[in-house]
Amino acid sequence: MIRALLAIVLLAAMGLVAPAKAQDLQTILQTHAEEVANPGRRSVGVVIDDLIASGLPQVAEFLQNWQSRDVVQDEATGLFYYAKPLRDVDTGETVDLPDASLSEIRPNGGVRKVIGGALVQFQLSDPDPTRRIDALDAIARAPDPDQIEPLEASVNGEPDAAILERKQALVAMLKARFAGTTEDRVAAIQSLSGTLSLDARATLNQILTTxxxxxxxxxxxxxxxxxxxxxxxxxxxxxxxxxxxxxxxxxxxxxxxxxxxxxxxxxxxxxxxxxxxxxxxxxxxxxxxxxxxxxxxxxxxxxxxxxxxxxxxxxxxxxxTEDDAAVTVAAEAVLASIERNVALNQTADLALDAMSLASIYFLAAIGLAITFGVMGVINMAHGEFIMMGAYTGYVMQQLIPDYTLSLIVALPVAFAVTFGAGVAMERLVIRWLYHRPLETLLATFGISIALQQLAKNIFGTQARPLTSPGWLDGALVINEVVSISYIRIAIFVLALIFLGLILFILNKTRLGLEVRAVTQNPGMAASMGINPDRINMLTFGLGSGIAGIAGVAIGLYAKVTSEMGADYIVQSFMTVVVGGVGNVWGTLAGASMIGTLQKGIEFLNPSNTLAAQTYMILFIILFIQFRPKGIVALKGRAAEA
Structure with a gap:
C-alpha cells in the first residue's frame, strides 16, 4: 500500500497523473444510465439523491425535462440529451446528431411524482421569488407527506418575510395531516391557532371530515x-x-x-x-x-x-374519517378559535366598509345640509352638482396627463365651477321661491333633468373614466380578512378634512358667524346689519361648491355618467334628515348611521341589494317617527321649517 501511494505521488510529480476533473451532469447520468433510461418508483431515489448531492445548477432543468418526458438517449453512445430541440444536458447548447438513433425516456406516473417532489426542493430555494411562490402554490394544491422534508429544509434560508411566513404555515398544515406521530400532529395543529388563512381552515376541515x-x-x-x-x-x-x-x-x-x-x-x-x-x-x-x-x-x-x-x-x-381522537379534539378546538377570530375580523372589515361608505355619504350630503339648514330649500338638483364636479375632474385629466397633478387642480376648479353654478341658480330661480317648498322642489327637479340632458349632450351617454393616481391603486391589506382600498382611505381622509374645514368656517370666520346668525334668527341678524339675501346666496354657492368637490372624490370610486347624481340624492336627503337638518355634526352622525345600516343589511342579505335598500328606507322611516328632528336637532329657523 505504501509503495502504491509513493508511486502515485511520483507519477503526479512527473505530470503523468492528471488532476481530478470536476464532475458534470452527463457523468452522473452515465453512472446511473440504466435507471435513468428505465426508471422505477422504488429505485429512482438513488439517482435523484446523487443529482441533488452534486449541487450542479443544471440539475433542476434536467429534473423538469425528465418529469415532462423531454429527455432522449442516443442508443449508440448512451448519452442523454434534451429533446425539442436537441440540446446538451450540461451546456444547454443545441447539438446536431443527424444519424443518431434516439429513444425517448418516458417515466411512468409514479416516477414523475417522485421527480416532482425532488423538483419542489429546487424551486423552493430558487433565487426568483415568483418561482418560490409558484412552488408553494403547487404544494398547497396537491399536499403530500413527501413535501414536508424539502419544505422544512427551505425555511431556514428564506430571505423574504412574507414567503417565510407562508412556508412555515404550509409546513404546519402538512404536518397536521401527515406527521408520523400524534404529538407532532397536535403540535402542528395548535401552531395554526393564530392564523386566519383559508388554507389552514380547509386543512382543519379535512381533518374533521365525517x-x-x-x-x-x-x-x-x-x-x-x-x-x-x-x-x-x-x-x-x-x-x-x-x-x-x-x-x-x-x-x-x-x-x-x-x-x-x-x-x-x-x-x-x-x-x-x-x-x-x-x-x-x-x-x-x-x-x-x-x-x-x-x-x-x-x-x-x-x-x-x-x-x-x-x-x-x-x-x-x-x-x-380521522381515527386519532387526540388529533380531532385539537383540530376542533383550533378551528373554533380561528372561526372566532375570523368573525371578529369580519366585523372589523365590515366596520371599515361602513366608515368608508359613511364618508362618501357625508361628502355627498354636507353641501345639502348647509343649504337646507340655512335656507330651507329642498334642492333636488344637488346630485347634479356632484355630477358636474365629477365631469370637471374628467376634463382636467384630459388637459393634464399627470393624474396626481390633475387631481390637485380638479378640486379647486370643481369648487369654482359648481360654486358659480350654485350662485347662478340661487339668483335666477331659488330667490324667487323662498318659503314655497313645493314650487322649489318642482323647479329644482326640472333643473336636475335639464342638467342631466346637458351633460349627455356634451359628454355622451357612456361612462367616462376618472382615473385615480397610481399611488391610490391597490388596497391596504391588514390580514387575509381585513382590507380597504387606498381610494376609500383617500375619500375618508378628504371627508375628515372637509369636516374640519367646514367647522372652521362656521365657527372661526365672519362668514360662518353670519351664517349661524341667519340660521338661528334671520330677523335679528338683519337688524344687526347682516344681509340675509347675500348670506343665502353665498351659502347656496358654498353648498354647491362642496358638492362639486365631493363629485371629484366620488368619481374616483364610482362611474362618471350624467345620471350619477341620482345615485346619491336619495342617500343625501336621508343623511340630512336622519342626522338633523342644517347641522354638520348631525350630518356626520346621519352618514355614519346610514353607512353602517346599509353595510349591515348587505352583509345579512348579500344576494339582494335592492331588498337591502328597501329595508334601510323602512328602518329610517320608523326612526323618523320616533325622532322627527334627527339625531342632532338644530334650533332656529331650520328647526321651525
Missing part, C-alpha cells in the same frame, strides 16, 4: 363525532334509509306498490293462499305481501311499527 354510520351498538373502533337522534338531528325517513343501505332493515314500499305486486302474483283467484276477495284491508294485503316475500317472489318490506322498532334498536352517528 361520514355517516349506523350500527346496533356504538362501535369501539371509530372516532365518533356525534350521535344522531332520528326525528331531531336526522329525519326518520332518512334514518330508515340508512338502515336499508346498511342491510340492517328491509326496504319499505308504498301501498300502491304492494297492490301492484299482489296483482302480479294472483294464482287461481288467490295470492299466496289468500283469496283475492279477502284482500280488502291493509293488514290482509300486507300479510299476503309478506308471504310472497317469504317465498322470494317480491322484495321484503316492513310495517310502521317494525320500522320504528328498527330505528329504536340502532345507533345513528357521524364518525371522523
Amino acid at each position: 361520514q355517516a354510520g349506523v350500527a346496533a351498538m356504538l362501535p369501539d373502533d371509530v372516532n365518533v363525532a356525534r350521535i344522531l337522534s332520528p326525528g331531531n338531528d336526522i329525519s326518520e325517513v332518512e334514518a330508515y334509509g340508512r338502515l336499508v343501505d346498511a342491510g340492517l332493515a328491509p326496504a319499505r314500499i308504498s301501498n300502491a306498490a304492494i297492490k301492484e305486486a299482489l296483482a302480479a302474483n294472483i294464482d287461481g283467484g288467490a295470492v299466496a293462499g289468500i283469496p283475492v276477495h279477502d284482500l280488502n284491508t291493509l293488514d290482509r294485503r300486507f300479510e299476503a305481501y309478506t308471504r310472497l316475500a317469504d317465498q322470494g317472489l317480491v322484495a321484503p318490506t316492513t310495517t310502521d311499527e317494525a320500522a320504528a322498532a328498527s330505528l329504536a334498536d340502532h345507533v345513528f352517528y357521524e364518525a371522523y
Whole structure:
C-alpha cells in the first residue's frame, strides 16, 4: 500500500497523473444510465439523491425535462440529451446528431411524482421569488407527506418575510395531516391557532371530515363525532334509509306498490293462499305481501311499527374519517378559535366598509345640509352638482396627463365651477321661491333633468373614466380578512378634512358667524346689519361648491355618467334628515348611521341589494317617527321649517 501511494505521488510529480476533473451532469447520468433510461418508483431515489448531492445548477432543468418526458438517449453512445430541440444536458447548447438513433425516456406516473417532489426542493430555494411562490402554490394544491422534508429544509434560508411566513404555515398544515406521530400532529395543529388563512381552515376541515354510520351498538373502533337522534338531528325517513343501505332493515314500499305486486302474483283467484276477495284491508294485503316475500317472489318490506322498532334498536352517528381522537379534539378546538377570530375580523372589515361608505355619504350630503339648514330649500338638483364636479375632474385629466397633478387642480376648479353654478341658480330661480317648498322642489327637479340632458349632450351617454393616481391603486391589506382600498382611505381622509374645514368656517370666520346668525334668527341678524339675501346666496354657492368637490372624490370610486347624481340624492336627503337638518355634526352622525345600516343589511342579505335598500328606507322611516328632528336637532329657523 505504501509503495502504491509513493508511486502515485511520483507519477503526479512527473505530470503523468492528471488532476481530478470536476464532475458534470452527463457523468452522473452515465453512472446511473440504466435507471435513468428505465426508471422505477422504488429505485429512482438513488439517482435523484446523487443529482441533488452534486449541487450542479443544471440539475433542476434536467429534473423538469425528465418529469415532462423531454429527455432522449442516443442508443449508440448512451448519452442523454434534451429533446425539442436537441440540446446538451450540461451546456444547454443545441447539438446536431443527424444519424443518431434516439429513444425517448418516458417515466411512468409514479416516477414523475417522485421527480416532482425532488423538483419542489429546487424551486423552493430558487433565487426568483415568483418561482418560490409558484412552488408553494403547487404544494398547497396537491399536499403530500413527501413535501414536508424539502419544505422544512427551505425555511431556514428564506430571505423574504412574507414567503417565510407562508412556508412555515404550509409546513404546519402538512404536518397536521401527515406527521408520523400524534404529538407532532397536535403540535402542528395548535401552531395554526393564530392564523386566519383559508388554507389552514380547509386543512382543519379535512381533518374533521365525517361520514355517516349506523350500527346496533356504538362501535369501539371509530372516532365518533356525534350521535344522531332520528326525528331531531336526522329525519326518520332518512334514518330508515340508512338502515336499508346498511342491510340492517328491509326496504319499505308504498301501498300502491304492494297492490301492484299482489296483482302480479294472483294464482287461481288467490295470492299466496289468500283469496283475492279477502284482500280488502291493509293488514290482509300486507300479510299476503309478506308471504310472497317469504317465498322470494317480491322484495321484503316492513310495517310502521317494525320500522320504528328498527330505528329504536340502532345507533345513528357521524364518525371522523380521522381515527386519532387526540388529533380531532385539537383540530376542533383550533378551528373554533380561528372561526372566532375570523368573525371578529369580519366585523372589523365590515366596520371599515361602513366608515368608508359613511364618508362618501357625508361628502355627498354636507353641501345639502348647509343649504337646507340655512335656507330651507329642498334642492333636488344637488346630485347634479356632484355630477358636474365629477365631469370637471374628467376634463382636467384630459388637459393634464399627470393624474396626481390633475387631481390637485380638479378640486379647486370643481369648487369654482359648481360654486358659480350654485350662485347662478340661487339668483335666477331659488330667490324667487323662498318659503314655497313645493314650487322649489318642482323647479329644482326640472333643473336636475335639464342638467342631466346637458351633460349627455356634451359628454355622451357612456361612462367616462376618472382615473385615480397610481399611488391610490391597490388596497391596504391588514390580514387575509381585513382590507380597504387606498381610494376609500383617500375619500375618508378628504371627508375628515372637509369636516374640519367646514367647522372652521362656521365657527372661526365672519362668514360662518353670519351664517349661524341667519340660521338661528334671520330677523335679528338683519337688524344687526347682516344681509340675509347675500348670506343665502353665498351659502347656496358654498353648498354647491362642496358638492362639486365631493363629485371629484366620488368619481374616483364610482362611474362618471350624467345620471350619477341620482345615485346619491336619495342617500343625501336621508343623511340630512336622519342626522338633523342644517347641522354638520348631525350630518356626520346621519352618514355614519346610514353607512353602517346599509353595510349591515348587505352583509345579512348579500344576494339582494335592492331588498337591502328597501329595508334601510323602512328602518329610517320608523326612526323618523320616533325622532322627527334627527339625531342632532338644530334650533332656529331650520328647526321651525
